[in-house]
Amino acid sequence: MPTPPEAEKQHTGPEEGDQPPSMSSRDAAPQAPPRRNPCCLCWCCCCSCSWNEERRRAWRASRESRLQPLPSCEACATPSPEEVRSWAQSFDKLMHSPAGRSVFREFLRTEYSEENMLFWLACEELKAEANQHVVDEKARLIYEDYVSILSPKEVSLDSRVREGVNKQMQEPSAHTFDDAQLQIYTLMHRDSYPRFLSSPAYRALLLRGRSTSSSEA
Secondary structure: OOOOOOOOOOOOOOOHHHOOOOHHHHHOOOOOOOOOOOOOOOOOOOOOOHHHHHHHHHHHHHHHHHHOOOOOHHHOOOOOHHHHHHOOOOHHHHHOOHHHHHHHHHHHHHOOOHHHHHHHHHHHHHHOOOOHHHHHHHHHHHHHHHHOOOOOOOOOOOHHHHHHHHHHOOOOOOOOOHHHHHHHHHHHHHHHHHHHHOOHHHHHHHHHHHHHHHHHO
């Protein structure tokens, strides 16, 4: 007669894996997360090396102190009535005027698109730099602040231009952002500039110029 199979053990309590951890395992120090090697390209948004974090914090502090508060038009040389009227003739004339850029930047801030002007100005500053070490540093900071998809001030670039910038960032130069700068310039020209010419701020400047001309007559 075959021997019956061995009876199953009665379940008298929780399985070993279900029991709470012992005091020794509970008190054990948590294992440190594996160290990540810093990425080879410290301009990229994924880099978490402490060196890049220090640079990022220092540059942001200097940038905020440099850009805030926003200079008003009165902080620049007061534009003549002729200069104010010339801003309506072409976007180039507006952008070549320091007072014009200041007023236009104030307008962009009201439309929550001030980053377009800040990016354009940063590119102009980069193109005027001759020191390659400074060029590398400024290019990486511009990328981080205006091109990275993680930045709250990311400007609107199409995929072709963005891909070109990513490739050129392998060896940054003073002209790394030329295509991107042109695209943002065109965006401001076609989108924001017409609304600026119809804005109360620009109309007030025109009226002020007319009043000045009338009083001098």
